[in-house]
Every structure is written in structure tokens, then in C-alpha cells.
Amino acid sequence: MVGALLAAFSVYAVIDGGLTLYLQRVIDGATNGVLYGMVALALVLVFKATGVINFAQGAMAMVGTFLAFTAFDKWGLPLIVAIIVGMAISAVAAAGIERTLIRPFDPSNHLAITIVTLALYLAFNALAALLWGFDPRGFPSLFPTGSGDYLSIAGARLYYTNLGTALFVGLVVLVLHLVLSRARLGLAFRCVATNVESSRLLGIHIGRTVQGSWAIAAAVGTLAGCLAAPTTYLDPTFMDKILVYAFAAATLGGLDSIAGALVGGVVVGLSIALLTGYIPVLGGQFALGCAFFVIIAVLQFKPSGLLGRRTQDRV
């Protein structure tokens, strides 16, 4: 049914605005979508390991992006190196945060941990505003951004930036997948995500595993920030909107599925681009509302998300 609806909408859209416009909107939506998906990925990593949504994920990514920007702008490092430096610092900082502010709590005390992440959100946003101010800065892109740097698909422009972003995200997902399925840390991570007490009995250090997931999530978040920043501007609030979409994506994907996060991101990105593009009443302002309604609609039919695992709890 959803497919039929989508097909009907596509036909309407093509008739309404022509194929080129339609393709263009799909490309833009999908590119934004993979970025949302990447932040959602970071959320899912932490969620799987701790059962908690890290509300500070976006703020941490924002600070990481600022660090990368500083490394590029002030220290004169090449952009790619600067981004790696930003990712590394974020990872170390996140590991430290986990150790000092998260681990002291009983892992089942989700409310307390959630509140700590909200506190971090406040503190990081304020700190970034203090350190870097609210002047928007242009963040350079890793990819050529000239006006001619695009592939033409039936008239629609697929910019190298879009392509590069998608490739990067694909690479990250691949690496994460390999780490999770092959590496020792990955095995520990999956054990902890499934059953904390059993994992403890297997000799897995719960704290260090969770710490690892925080570090990886922070690095992924920072990379997403660095990829997203060129399309917006860099200021202390630039991740806020992306974070809301990422929440939508993660919830859509089921919160515990890495592939789901990515799919959720693309769905959110596409729905925003298409709905706001073709239904004039909605207008650009309503992107947020679209995301919200998409979540609710999907959850109405698939409560555990698109790719989430149906959980069964025991009393």
C-alpha cells in the first residue's frame, strides 16, 4: 500500500513539475537523508549499548565540527586531516564523558542518564557559543563544489558533494559493520546490547564496551557534522535541526538497528524534500512537521520501527 501511494505520488510529482525537478528533489532529499541517517547511526550506537538516547549527540558533533574547523583554519592542517583530528578529539572526549558522567549510574537508571545527556546538551551548546560565538562560518567541503562539478542525470544535477557525502556515509557504515561483526569489540558490543548480565559473566568489561560505543558514536557524529556543515553554515545551533531529523530517522528505523537508522534517515530526507516540495501549503518551514508526522504514521503500522527488532519483555 505504501508502495502504491509512493508510486502515485511520484507520477503526480512528475506530471506536476517535470522529471528533472522530481529527480533533483529526490537527489537532494536522499543526500540530506544519508546525513540524518549518519547522526541517527551515532544515536543508535549509544542506544544499543546503554538503552539511552543521547540528547547531547548533536551538540557533541557540533563541538567536534568546530574543533575540526579550528584545526583547519587556525592550525592550517589539510581539511581531511583536520576532520580526522576533530573526530579523534571527539572520541577521546566522549570516552572521558562516559567514564566520569555516565558510568557511575546504574545502567538501568535510564531517566538519570537521559537527564545527564540533556545537561550535556545545555553545557556544550553554551560552551560552543562562548568559545566560537554565533557568527556563522563557512565550512569548506571535502569535495569540489564548483558550479560545474556535477553529473547530469536526465537534467537533474548530482553534485560531487552529494556523491562524496553518500560515499563517505557508505564507507562509515561498511567499516562499522565490519567492526561489529568481526572485531572483538564488536562481539562485546553486541553482547552488551543484548544482555548486560550475561556479558558480565562472560568476562566482558561492560564499562569499557559502553565507553567504546560512546567514542565511536562521537567520531561518527563529528564526521556527519563535518559533511553537513558545508551545506549549511557552521554555528553553535547548526546541528539542532539535523538532530531532530536524526531522532526521527532513528525512531523510524527502530532505534536498535544500524541499517534501520540509515534507511530511516533516507526516508525522512526524501519525505521532507518531496512533501515540502510538492505540497505548497506545507512550505519549507514545515519540514519539521513532516518529519514528525512521518514518524507517527510509520510507528502506527510498525511500532518497532522499519527494521527494528520486535522486543518481548519478561515480567
Added chain:
Amino acid sequence: MSELASESMRQGELASESMRQGELASESMSQGELASESMSQGELASESMRQGELPGESVTQRELPGGSRTHGALLELRDVHAYYGDVECLHGIDLTVDQGEVVVVLGANGAGKTTLLRSICRLVRTKGDITFGGKQIGGKSTYDVVRRGVSMVPQGRGTLVDLSVDDNIRAGGYIRRDKEVEADVRYWYDVFPRLAERKSTSGGSLSGGEQQMLAIARALMSRPTLLLLDEPSLGLAPIVVRQLFDVLARVCAERSVAMVVVEQNAALALDMAQRGYVLEAGTVAVTGAADRLRNDESVRRAYLGY
């Protein structure tokens, strides 16, 4: 409390004294004598007489012949108290397990059997001495204890439901980095061919018996010297239980793994075990050799219900 401690200390000295002088043989005695005479060697006899903690009721720990030993004890608990929050659940437990020995822990619901196992692998807060392989582990974390060779099959089997059967078994060998992990994985598939058939399905989709096989394989993958089993027969058909116990007995004998088994199915467990402890309300009420325990009239009547 301190008075009580010194009291039992004094008795302990007396008991060990009597060991040295009298050389009491471990012959069978009437039950009346059993209660007051200690058969154990050394200081462990110090706990032969203990007052129960329940007001108005005294539980006397008795030792039947073939009780605790200390020579080369693999695991030794002395006066262990365990706490959930502020609530004390074990009130001074003494227990020893020898290398390769099978010890069964019996008792009614709420007697503290599970807590006892959780104390050994450091999942609850405890006070008192717990030594494993001659080293104090009382203050260590589960992480350390597992690395020293303790493994536990928790109640409810602790299956990692999202992981495949194969990953579940490999997760059991998480602490090992040696080359024989692969060989061990194959060994367990040989022991439990059912698991090999369902290698790539998720752990959560297995039946209860299969999950218990998986739990045992997972626990033994770390090549422990001490295996703690919490109610392995829970919810399983008798025939499956029998098979599992046979495998356990065989493997543990082959590899000289000591076991502490908490069981409700007392007859079955006593068949497999060499010695047993009966817990009541957080204290050891009776200990002794398994066949003695099985035949002990009062133990049978009081705890086993037949």
C-alpha cells in the same frame, strides 16, 4: 555480634584441638552426635556451631561425615555475608569446593542459593573471605573473577538472544586469545549436534533445552576451573535434564572442572555431586557427603519434601 564471633572462634579452636588429640575417625555416628562433633580438619570447623539469625529460632549448622575439607581447596568461602542494597541476604556462609569436585547447594526458595553463586562471581556486594585458587577474590569484579577461571550459567540461561548460536558460543570464549578457540567451538558442536544444526539461527529462537545446552557450552568455552550452575533443570523435560547432566558430568570429569550446582531437583543433583550444602534463610544448615545428605532423615524431611 562480635561476642558471637569470638564464641565461634573459641569453638573452632576447641574443635581443631580435638582433631589433633582425638583423631576422631569419620565413622558414622548417630545424628545427635553429628551435630556437635566436627569432622572437618583445621580452622573450618570453627563454624560447626552457629546461631541462626532468625529471632526466636535457632538453626544449628550440622556437619555430616564427608563435610568440608581444606586441602587444596579450589574455592573457599568463610563467613560470607551478601547484601542487596542494605538488606543482608546471606548471613555468614562457609563453603569449600575442591579441584574437580561437584558440590550441590540445596534449599527452599529464598534460602540464598542464587545469591551464593552471585557472591562467588561478584555480582552482589559481599563481606567476608572468598578465596579462589588460593587468591582472595572478595573485592574483585566479575571481570577479574571470570579471567581467573570462574564461569557461571545464570538462572534463565542468559542466552544472548540477538546473537546467532555460533556467536553465542564464541562469546563464551571472549576472554581467550589462544589458538584453540576454534577447536573448542568444534568440540562443542560435536557434544551438542543440535547446536551445530542451528548454528546461524538466533539464540532467542532456540527451545529451552537447546538454550541450556548453549548456556553450558558458552560457560565452558572460557575453559574455567570452576563452573557455577544455577538451576540448570529449570523448565526442562526430565529426559533433557538427564542428558544435560550426563554431558556435564562427563565433560567436567574429563577437564577436571569443579562445579557448584544449585538445584531444586535434589535427587538428581545429589546423584551427580560428591558433597552438598543445605541452605536455610541465608545460612548453611547442613553439609555433608551427597549420599549422607540423601539418606539423612531430617534433611530429607525438612528440605526435600519426601
Added chain:
Amino acid sequence: MARYTIDEGSTTHRRLRWGLGSLAAAFLVVLPLMIPSVAQIETITQIVCYSVAILGLGLLTGHCGQISLGHSAFVGVGAYTTIILVADHGWPYLATIPVSIVLCLVAGALVGIPALRIRGLYLATVTLAVAALFPVLINQFPSFTGGPNGKFAAEEMTAPDWFFVNPYTPTGPPTDHYYAILVVAALMFLIAGNIVRSRVGRAMHAVRDAPLSAAAAGVRVAPVKIFAFAVSAAFAGVAGSLLVIQVPAVSDARFDLYLSIFLLVALIAGGSASIWGAIPGAIVFVVLRTYIADWAESLDLLSGRPDGGQIVGIMSGALLIAFVFLLPGGVIDGLARLRRRVVEIVPRPPRDWERYRNATPSRTAQPAVRES
């Protein structure tokens, strides 16, 4: 430990409670008359307003275990309802409160409906979207809401002539507002107290502590959550209306995500388990948002840049973490602990307990091993 012990429900206990209650009430009534400064009266009034919003959030978070980041939107709905009805339709201020309540009940239930599907804290993600959406919605309908320019009512609320406060002194009108707001707030606390002690209140506690066991015991979890969301939103709406009664002007920027987070900070700081935690919580809220910002700016830490807000952000974050670590029960729990040092109140035994007194399970079923 405690110096005195009092039996719950005894005459002394009742006298103590009524005495302290009337003392507090008298204090609140006399308070504005003792203060000569308009600004301070306004600060106190703000505390009262926000305490209602925090109270509502407390019903949801503290008593039902759900986090909401959307309460800024509900406060906003209440505030806009009042201002629109007053400014465009000439309603009296107080008459708009029931309308706010109804609208927020509906809005809260709508936001809570995903609760039928989503479990645990995931609902927080939906509420976050609500908070982000509200200012957008406001700006979308400027003819109605005034858009980014905000909306004003020409006339402040005035007290009837018979009221004892002289309206022609500078402190007169703010004092009037204070009393009106105080009465409404007191009513809301009364309602909250009754909800918490009621059957549905117990169901909320059950959902908070053990959702599965609650369901197994026959509590319909999703309707209870939706109820908690709706009621909580209604309280926030009332707080919004009260804010407009105090200052008849609103703008979209006041009801952003930050307001939600600050409400949550205040709730945790005040204490979420007791409805009275809303009062210290509101004090923390107002002190953080007004005094600390002013103070930080007056320090001129950053050579003239208007960074007071950032200092507040950092301090709030630090405060929140400090509270969760050191005093998870909030100020109200700290006060209760202090009180217990002086007076211990011995809880009343359950009714008819004498009947069960001798029926405690005996241990005869499992005789202890005794020496023969």
C-alpha cells in the same frame, strides 16, 4: 536519630500539618505586601507561574516516568490561547484558563497517542519534535498569532473594586496579578495532589516503576500514559495563561526547546517525586533564568559580549549533573532528610492490620533443623 517521633494521623501530626500549612498560606498572602519593589513582586509571581508548569511536568516525569521535551509548546499553547482570546475577542483573563486547559488536554493527548505504540523513553524523541515545531507553527500564522513580532493585549488584568489592594500605587497591579495567579496555582496544586493519591495516580506510579508488571496487574499502560501526558500538558497550559496574566505579551522565542529543558532542569533540581518539589524547582528556574544571567553579564566576563545566556547554559548543565549525582531527589528530598533529623513521622499501619498480625506466614512448613 530523630529528636521527636510523631505517629502519622495522630492529633499532633494533624495539628502540625495544619499549622504549617496555614503558616505557609499566610506567608504567601502577606508576602507581596511586605515587598516594596515591583520587580521583586514580579519575580515572585513568575516563580508561582512556573511552579505550575513544573508541577505538570512532574506529574508526567516524576509520577509516570515519561520524559517530555515538549512542554514549552504546551506552555506556549496556553499563553497564546489567553492572549488571543483577550486581545482579539475581549475575554476576561481568568475566563480563558478553562479554554487553555481544554486545548492543552487535547494537544497533550495527541502527543501522547504515539505512546500507544512507542515504549520507554522513546516518546521523548516525539516530544522533542513538538518543541521544535511550535515556534514554526506560530510563525506560520502571523495574522492569528502575531508571528515573530509577538502579540500584546492592550489592557492588563484589573482586580474588582472591592479588592483590598489599592490599584493606584506602583505595586498595586502586580500585587493583584500575584493574588489571582496564586489562587489558580493553589488550586492546581490541590488537583495535582488529588491526582497523585487517586487510583489513576497509583496506576501512573505502577507504569513508572514496572510497566510490564503494571500491565499484568490490569493497568492499561497506554491510556494511563496518555492521561498523564494530557493532564501534564493542561498544567503547562495553565502556567502559560498565568504568565500572560502577569505580563500580557507573548512572543514565539519564549517557547523554544530551551524552555522545555529548563523546566526539566528545574524539576530535577526541585525534586520530581513530590508535587511540592515544583516550588523549589520554580525558584531555581527563575533564579537561573533571570538573576544568574544578569549577574554573569554584570561580571562582564567576556568584554562586553552578551554572554549571560551562555553562562546560564553552562551553569544549568553543571547544576543538573550535580543534582543527579549528589541529590537525585532534588531540593525537596534534601529538605525532607533534614526534617527527618528533627521529626520522624511514623507511618500509619494499614487499616485492619490487626487481623493479619498473627497470620504472618509461619515457618512451620519448613521446620528448622534442630538437635533432637
